[in-house]
Amino acid sequence: MVVILGLFLVVPIAMAFWVSVSDWRGVGNPMTGAARFVGAANYSDVLLGDGLATKDLGRAMRNNLYYVLAVVPLQTILALTLAVLVHRRVVAGRGFFRSAFYFPSVTSSVAITVVFLFLFSATGAVNRLLAVLGVEGPNWFADPRGVVHLALGAFGIRAPYESGPVLLGLSWWNWISGPSVAMCVLIVLAVFTTSGTFMLLFLAALQHLPGEVEEAAVVDGATPWQRLHRITVPMLRPTLFTVITLGLIGTWQLFDQVYTGTQGTPGKTTLTPAYLSYQTSFQQQEWGQGAAIAFLLFAIIVVSTLVGRWLLRERDTTAPHRLRPARRPGTGSGS
Amino acid sequence: MPQPPLLRLPVGGRRRRTARVGGVAVVLVLAAAACSGGTGFTDETPTGADDGVDDGTVTVLIGSSGAAETEAVEAAVSAWSSESGIRAEVIVAADLNQQLSQGFAAAEPPDVFYLGTDQFAAHADNGSLHPYLDALPQAADFYPSLLRSFTYAGTTYCAPKDFSTLALIINTDYWAAAGLTDADLPTTWAQLREVATALTTDTHVGLSFAPEWQRIGAFLAEAGGSLTSPDNDRATVDSPENLEALEYVQDLIGSGVAAFPSTLNTGWGGEALGSGSAAMVVEGNWIVGAMAADFPDVRYRVVELPEGPGGRGTLQFTNCWGVAAGTDTEAAVELVADLTSPQAQLAFADAYGVMPSVATAAQQWSGDHPDQAAFLAGADYAHGFPSAPGAAAVLADFNAQLEGLPDADPADILASVHVDLQAVLGG
Numbered sequence: 001m002v003v004i005l006g007l008f009l010v011v012p013i014a015m016a017f018w019v020s021v022s023d024w025r026g027v028g029n030p031m032t033g034a035a036r037f038v039g040a041a042n043y044s045d046v047l048l049g050d051g052l053a054t055k056d057l058g059r060a061m062r063n064n065l066y067y068v069l070a071v072v073p074l075q076t077i078l079a080l081t082l083a084v085l086v087h088r089r090v091v092a093g094r095g096f097f098r099s100a101f102y103f104p105s106v107t108s109s110v111a112i113t114v115v116f117l118f119l120f121s122a123t124g125a126v127n128r129l130l131a132v133l134g135v136e137g138p139n140w141f142a143d144p145r146g147v148v149h150l151a152l153g154a155f156g157i158r159a160p161y162e163s164g165p166v167l168l169g170l171s172w173w174n175w176i177s178g179p180s181v182a183m184c185v186l187i188v189l190a191v192f193t194t195s196g197t198f199m200l201l202f203l204a205a206l207q208h209l210p211g212e213v214e215e216a217a218v219v220d221g222a223t224p225w226q227r228l229h230r231i232t233v234p235m236l237r238p239t240l241f242t243v244i245t246l247g248l249i250g251t252w253q254l255f256d257q258v259y260t261g262t263q264g265t266p267g268k269t270t271l272t273p274a275y276l277s278y279q280t281s282f283q284q285q286e287w288g289q290g291a292a293i294a295f296l297l298f299a300i301i302v303v304s305t306l307v308g309r310w311l312l313r314e315r316d317t318t319a320p321h322r323l324r325p326a327r328r329p330g331t332g333s334g335s
Numbered sequence: 336m337p338q339p340p341l342l343r344l345p346v347g348g349r350r351r352r353t354a355r356v357g358g359v360a361v362v363l364v365l366a367a368a369a370c371s372g373g374t375g376f377t378d379e380t381p382t383g384a385d386d387g388v389d390d391g392t393v394t395v396l397i398g399s400s401g402a403a404e405t406e407a408v409e410a411a412v413s414a415w416s417s418e419s420g421i422r423a424e425v426i427v428a429a430d431l432n433q434q435l436s437q438g439f440a441a442a443e444p445p446d447v448f449y450l451g452t453d454q455f456a457a458h459a460d461n462g463s464l465h466p467y468l469d470a471l472p473q474a475a476d477f478y479p480s481l482l483r484s485f486t487y488a489g490t491t492y493c494a495p496k497d498f499s500t501l502a503l504i505i506n507t508d509y510w511a512a513a514g515l516t517d518a519d520l521p522t523t524w525a526q527l528r529e530v531a532t533a534l535t536t537d538t539h540v541g542l543s544f545a546p547e548w549q550r551i552g553a554f555l556a557e558a559g560g561s562l563t564s565p566d567n568d569r570a571t572v573d574s575p576e577n578l579e580a581l582e583y584v585q586d587l588i589g590s591g592v593a594a595f596p597s598t599l600n601t602g603w604g605g606e607a608l609g610s611g612s613a614a615m616v617v618e619g620n621w622i623v624g625a626m627a628a629d630f631p632d633v634r635y636r637v638v639e640l641p642e643g644p645g646g647r648g649t650l651q652f653t654n655c656w657g658v659a660a661g662t663d664t665e666a667a668v669e670l671v672a673d674l675t676s677p678q679a680q681l682a683f684a685d686a687y688g689v690m691p692s693v694a695t696a697a698q699q700w701s702g703d704h705p706d707q708a709a710f711l712a713g714a715d716y717a718h719g720f721p722s723a724p725g726a727a728a729v730l731a732d733f734n735a736q737l738e739g740l741p742d743a744d745p746a747d748i749l750a751s752v753h754v755d756l757q758a759v760l761g762g
Binding site: 052267268285 | 432433436439440442454457458460462463595597598599600724725727728729731732735736738739758
């Protein structure tokens with residue numbers, strides 16, 4: 001076990017870390033004198049510089065942040081909803097629905113990306129459907145406009161003035177752009193493919209919940225919504241934590257769809273840190289910066305996992321208390 | 336996104352359960368970050384068999400445009416192999432840049448490989464290339480402008496294997512339908528705008544080209560602009576000439592007589608022309624093969640791009656035969672000398688529609704391909720890719736901004752690209 005962990009986990013991470021603080025340029029083994037120690041230079045180049053490397057990281061962070069903020073809640077809610085629906089014993093053909101909802105998850109993400117590229121092309125199925133409804137759909141994968149900018153634009157608000165870069169080389173107007181139209185397609189794609197997996201997790205947990213509590217609530221006269229909101233979801237908290245954690249990790253590592261589908265286009269609005277790390281290393285031979293970006297991504301994932309854990313932390317309340325809503329207002333446990 | 340593994344949660348007290356879930360999460364995070372490390376040096380290089388460091392086999396890694404190119408290169412390499420008695424093997428890369436990078440990182444690079452102008456400077460800069468040009472018997476025959484793309488810090492490293500230029504491709508049926516004749520072929524920007532307007536109908540636009548420097552750069556060249564000074568010392572992006580070019584392009588798009596291929600629901604200019612969505616496109620030699628394969632019924636002709644305020648201008652695209660430093664360089668250079676000979680290059684030109692990189696083969700190529708003379712004419716005034724490490728990233732950023740050109744301020748675009756390019760040129 002120690003050998004396996006060491007070989008496949010500790011050594012690669014240590015080597016990647018060494019690369020991130022070295023000037024290795026991709027020729028020869030970085031451990032044998034081909035690279036020199038340069039301290040935090042790679043990190044400061046991508047974080048504090050005023051050049052393209054910093055701007056690209058800023059864009060990638062922004063894009064991925066909006067992606068995470070959209071995908072994690074949507075897929076969690078959708079997965080929970082689907083699980084509750086197919087868990088009910090009364091649903092006819094629930095075996096079929098379970099398989100159907102899980103199906104996107106077992107399909108190769110590359111295949112689904114390609115299908116989506118066709119569905120969302122300028123005259124693809126989605127836009128034809130919208131045309132039937134009298135809506136002129138955008139040219140999805142070629143549209144770099146951010147949805148927040150579009151929404152503001154609808155009210156006549158344009159970039160008020162050029163404020164200059166505030167963080168990672170982007171101006172605050174660029175930070176608030178929201179996901180681009182193209183990124184929205186990737187968001188839909190992610191929710192579509194991963195909800196089935198998480199539905200399965202919720203379903204497994206639902207099946208292990210004691211039936212007596214539910215029955216007691218029915219006897220007490222709780223409505224179905226109250227039973228879901230006050231009993232089922234709080235009891236699913238460990239699963240909820242797992243789903244959100246896996247969701248955060250997976251979404252921050254968005255790579256496949258970008259690599260196979262958009263390559264960061266349009267207008268670098270689907271650039272993500274994982275893809276940027278790959279591109280910086282393999283295309284630009286800036287391996288130190290690429291590794292530094294990977295470690296920054298790692299730090300972000302750890303921090304967001306810890307934040308998620310803190311938000312979903314166990315409080316000294318028990319389920320029965322939660323049946324009295326007035327008791328603890330604003331606990332905001334996310335349940 | 337990688338599919339997350341299914342987890343069975345450990346049973347136990349509620350407190351402990353949370354703690355264990357946390358532990359599992361941390362392990363997952365670690366594993367996940369290791370996966371996304373982006374450093375391939377622990378990977379076996381997928382370049383296949385031995386690389387000829389000691390066993391005398393010359394490996395040739397190519398990024399092929401299709402079966403025709405693969406077969407042509409394989410035939411040429413095996414002919415050389417049987418003549419010289421040195422074993423050689425052609426490997427077709429799925430992702431050339433990545434496989435090349437992994438080869439160098441693992442210290443097992445291929446001996447000979449395709450190297451694009453955008454990748455060249457980074458590889459020259461990190462010492463992975465063997466400069467062999469002077470050892471070639473035909474060194475003096477290569478077009479100087481092509482060699483400039485493979486010169487870094489005063490050293491010309493590798494021999495261009497062939498090249499392509501941009502020209503104006505016209506759908507002749509649409510041209511005749513609009514009542515245009517040979518006398519109307521555009522020679523100035525104003526005339527280009529006129530014919531584009533005349534060719535624009537409800538079903539197709541007059542002109543199409545992709546929103547990237549690799550097409551719009553031709554307009555910059557015609558305006559007299561450039562990206563860098565001739566010696567690649569400083570950036571010259573933020574110039575009145577370039578601004579005039581971008582404003583001209585913006586006006587073409589804005590007035591509806593020109594459109595990007597993506598807005599015509601096509602992937603590139605050739606598809607826009609072949610599908611009939613555009614009457615004229617700005618594309619290079621590769622369009623000939625693509626039209627023959629995908630749209631054999633569409634009739635078209637190739638003419639030189641019109642002159643801009645700065646005279647004639649176009650862009651050239653080339654790859655070179657890179658030779659890895661420190662491997663079996665002698666045999667590798669011999670092979671390259673053979674592959675860049677006029678005869679070999681003319682065979683490649685016939686097989687997959689490129690132009691020979693040596694001027695000595697130009698006359699015969701023109702005789703063989705009279706309908707494509709406009710591409711070769713561009714060799715005299717074409718601009719190439721700036722050879723500086725990091726320039727590829729700057730141009731990628733330029734392209735990202737050009738996608739928004741219809742709504743953007745061209746001066747802002749040029750100013751930001753100028754600063755970034757100057758930074759990588761060492762300003």
